[in-house]
Amino acid sequence: MVIELTAEQRAFRESCGKLAAVLAAQWNRGRGPHDIAPPVPDKASWSRVVDTGWLAIGLREENGGAGAGVVDLTVLAEQLGHHTVAAPVLGIILAAEQLQAWGAPSGLLQDIAEGGIRLAPALDANLRGLACAAVGALAWDAAGAEAAVIPASGVAHSLGDPLPFADPTRAVRPLGAPSAGIPAFAPTAPDGDAAARLDAFALSLLTADLLGTMQAALDAAIEHARTRAQFGAPIGSFQAVQQLLADSHVLVEAGRSASYYSAWAVDALPGREALRAARVAKAFVSRSAVEVCESAIQVFGGIGMTWEAPAHIWLRRAHAGRLVLGDEHHHQSFIADDDFSRS
Amino acid sequence: MDFADDPAEAEFRAGLRAWLRDHLAEHRDGTGYESAAAVERTLRWHRALAAAGYAGLSLPAAYGGRGLPDAYEAILNEELAAAGAPPSPPIGHIAHAVADFAGEELKARVLPGLLDCTEVWCQGFSEPGAGSDLAGLSTTATFDDGRFVVNGQKIWTSGAMWSGWCLLLARTEPDRPRHRGLSMLVVDMRSPGVDRREIVLASGSREFAEVFFDGVTVPAANLIGERGQGWQIAMHMLSYERGPADMGWVGRLGRVLATACDDVRSGRVAADAGLRRRLAEATVEVQVMQWHVARSLANRTTDTTGSAGSVDKLLATRVEQNLYRVVSDLAGPSFVLGAPGPFSDYLWSRAQSIYGGTQQIQRQIVAQRVLGLPLA
Ligand SMILES: Cc1cc2nc3c(=O)[nH]c(=O)nc-3n(C[C@H](O)[C@H](O)[C@H](O)COP(=O)(O)OP(=O)(O)OC[C@H]3O[C@@H](n4cnc5c(N)ncnc54)[C@H](O)[C@@H]3O)c2cc1C
Numbered sequence A: 001m002v003i004e005l006t007a008e009q010r011a012f013r014e015s016c017g018k019l020a021a022v023l024a025a026q027w028n029r030g031r032g033p034h035d036i037a038p039p040v041p042d043k044a045s046w047s048r049v050v051d052t053g054w055l056a057i058g059l060r061e062e063n064g065g066a067g068a069g070v071v072d073l074t075v076l077a078e079q080l081g082h083h084t085v086a087a088p089v090l091g092i093i094l095a096a097e098q099l100q101a102w103g104a105p106s107g108l109l110q111d112i113a114e115g116g117i118r119l120a121p122a123l124d125a126n127l128r129g130l131a132c133a134a135v136g137a138l139a140w141d142a143a144g145a146e147a148a149v150i151p152a153s154g155v156a157h158s159l160g161d162p163l164p165f166a167d168p169t170r171a172v173r174p175l176g177a178p179s180a181g182i183p184a185f186a187p188t189a190p191d192g193d194a195a196a197r198l199d200a201f202a203l204s205l206l207t208a209d210l211l212g213t214m215q216a217a218l219d220a221a222i223e224h225a226r227t228r229a230q231f232g233a234p235i236g237s238f239q240a241v242q243q244l245l246a247d248s249h250v251l252v253e254a255g256r257s258a259s260y261y262s263a264w265a266v267d268a269l270p271g272r273e274a275l276r277a278a279r280v281a282k283a284f285v286s287r288s289a290v291e292v293c294e295s296a297i298q299v300f301g302g303i304g305m306t307w308e309a310p311a312h313i314w315l316r317r318a319h320a321g322r323l324v325l326g327d328e329h330h331h332q333s334f335i336a337d338d339d340f341s342r343s
Numbered sequence B: 001m002d003f004a005d006d007p008a009e010a011e012f013r014a015g016l017r018a019w020l021r022d023h024l025a026e027h028r029d030g031t032g033y034e035s036a037a038a039v040e041r042t043l044r045w046h047r048a049l050a051a052a053g054y055a056g057l058s059l060p061a062a063y064g065g066r067g068l069p070d071a072y073e074a075i076l077n078e079e080l081a082a083a084g085a086p087p088s089p090p091i092g093h094i095a096h097a098v099a100d101f102a103g104e105e106l107k108a109r110v111l112p113g114l115l116d117c118t119e120v121w122c123q124g125f126s127e128p129g130a131g132s133d134l135a136g137l138s139t140t141a142t143f144d145d146g147r148f149v150v151n152g153q154k155i156w157t158s159g160a161m162w163s164g165w166c167l168l169l170a171r172t173e174p175d176r177p178r179h180r181g182l183s184m185l186v187v188d189m190r191s192p193g194v195d196r197r198e199i200v201l202a203s204g205s206r207e208f209a210e211v212f213f214d215g216v217t218v219p220a221a222n223l224i225g226e227r228g229q230g231w232q233i234a235m236h237m238l239s240y241e242r243g244p245a246d247m248g249w250v251g252r253l254g255r256v257l258a259t260a261c262d263d264v265r266s267g268r269v270a271a272d273a274g275l276r277r278r279l280a281e282a283t284v285e286v287q288v289m290q291w292h293v294a295r296s297l298a299n300r301t302t303d304t305t306g307s308a309g310s311v312d313k314l315l316a317t318r319v320e321q322n323l324y325r326v327v328s329d330l331a332g333p334s335f336v337l338g339a340p341g342p343f344s345d346y347l348w349s350r351a352q353s354i355y356g357g358t359q360q361i362q363r364q365i366v367a368q369r370v371l372g373l374p375l376a
Helices: A007-026 A043-052 A070-082 A087-102 A106-113 A192-225 A241-269 A271-305 A310-321 A328-340 B006-025 B036-051 B069-082 B092-101 B103-117 B230-240 B249-266 B274-298 B307-330 B341-351 B359-370
Strands: A138-140 A147-150 A154-157 A172-178 B121-124 B140-144 B147-154 B166-172 B182-188 B194-197 B208-219
Touching: A007 A043, A007 A070, A043 A147, A043 B166, A070 A087, A070 A192, A070 A241, A087 A106, A087 A147, A087 A192, A147 A172, A192 A241, A192 A271, A241 A271, A241 B274, A241 B307, A241 B359, A271 A310, A271 A328, A271 B274, A328 B249, A328 B274, B006 B036, B006 B069, B069 B249, B069 B274, B092 B103, B092 B121, B092 B166, B092 B230, B103 B166, B147 B166, B147 B182, B166 B230, B182 B208, B182 B230, B230 B307, B249 B274, B249 B307, B274 B307, B307 B341, B307 B359, B341 B359
Parallel strands: B121 B166, B140 B166
Antiparallel strands: A138 A172, A147 A154, A154 A172, B140 B147, B147 B208, B166 B182, B194 B208
8 A cells, every 4th residue: 555646746746736837827817707818828838738748648658648647647637726727738638538448540649649639528518427429518628629529429529609607717618510620530439447437537637626726725725814814813823714724624635535546546446446436536525625615715704705816716616626527416326326226 | 656455465454354254253242332241242352353463553563563554554444344343442542652652661561461452451631620621630640759659530531440551641740831741651550549430421331430549659660751751642642542543433434334325225224315315425425534544544654743643533523423413314213212222323423523632622733733823
């Protein structure tokens, strides 16, 4: 049993954090919803993302990737969540992994890895799962994407304008007609194990993104509690505030353990077990992320309710990430079926 | 990152499973503290586990432990839960206080009996006037003529009625600042001047007592560490008491959950959609707690804050109290009507946020020592 990141993974976390901070700094949420920037990075930052290899690290080498493990990918995802990065990195990674699992041609995957084509994953209209058909499907984290592919059909679909979405750091766009630019391919359905693993992969990345967001909200709330003074003392010296933050810390640490297990399981356990672990982790972290972000707003007080403060962005990302690929209720219903339904 | 067993861990797990398969039936009546007979069964279970080499896993082999990494405690807890076995003996905290601070002679004298569970120990910290504010305790141990003389009263002492030894926190240096005036002594409970009076828990469980010390003589050789070091040792011990694996909680909760799921699956207990939802939520929480405990045990040696135990305790408290709320509701009217078992179990879950330092105190430890928030 070795339950921590390796030295290389810690170094990778640091480098991811640096670029994530750069990306975060160049996105402008403006003075209100009326002048918010779309979650599309400028050309220069995007080419840094591509050059760093973020889009390719998870793909197999023959598809232009670096063959990194899921734990490494969640290290990246956590940093994206921590800095609430408004650039569609996770969306592209998910779309590429999905295409790889469905046997998309290596040329297409290499194009994605090199930043030549930007694709987004397609979700069901209720956001709960990866879509099997284009009708009603929604592309998620789709800012600047050219298309979303429905892997079961091998057909890429053009995308409509972004829909109103509570999380301004990620665009949701409806699927339209088949896209002319990206040729269709003949998909091979992954077997049961690979299909479960693909779902576990997607859930694990989203869980890590949520973990990063809740950690960021907690860190900022702690910092605020140390510096903001009332009644002649830092608010962080008041027991009521301390207790709220301590409970948040417990949720973050437990969530981290869950995220680690879920990421490890994707590469180490049979698909079925990995999917169960990923459901448990996603359920726990979905609920916790919202709770921690709500507590952070409480600690910020009035400023936490303003557009200007970042607190609502964390809460927005937490809620959206919670619903995307299924919230706690969704996953708990599967767990109930597995564990205690009458056969 | 590897949550799986390495070869040595796998071998240990397989051996433990085989042992449980062969011996668990002898302990089918379970353990408990509600009567003298239950205590007898509990001790018999602890001794059987210890004799087979499954107690004191992370304690030095020279004194009867196994000298294994802390992660083995997680394996023990997982396997006991999976087999539906009673929890492991709650001795890790006391054993670490002795093993990590006592001199060679004292360790050699007392640890083997503690670790093979032939000698039962209790922890004499709390007093009527000193609960959360432990450093304010007033039991004195006055050094006189090469020995300590103890006077005072302890309360809420678990297991005191049948313990042979007490790990006693007492004031030896009344003129020093209060945290520095305490020392940790090993007291023979059979000494003249020790008087125990049973206190029955709200659940009816008979594991509590108040203990009076009236001129009790304790040899100087029974001092753990140095005079004035008692607070430091107590905090070290409490960090183990708060780590759920050392106390066997993880295993116990896993077992309670498995029973509840079984009851619902088999139809013995009817669960509507709302209850199923809550049971699934409890399943998620127990699973996450098990992963978390494995992670904190795997990293315990490298952890330097010493306050991680408080994080684990807060998590375990939340998980346990939620779980028992669900289990109680699954019981329906038999939660309050008929045999008192379900209600007693629920009551016991409420103690989780009190003993070993209350939930409020744990949160303050986390806020101030882990998160670095300022003192009031
Ligand atoms: C089942 C059980 C087993 C136990 N076993 C042992 C044992 O073996 N040995 C032993 O020595 N002790 C034992 N105890 C005692 C236990 O450690 C104490 O009960 C505990 O530390 C609380 O002390 P108290 O009961 O005096 O409560 P108090 O300290 O009076 O606390 C009462 C309430 O006030 C709150 N409070 C107190 N101070 C503060 C503060 N500064 N800030 C915020 N809130 C505060 C507490 O959180 C609590 O809610 C056991 C207790 C139980 C329930």
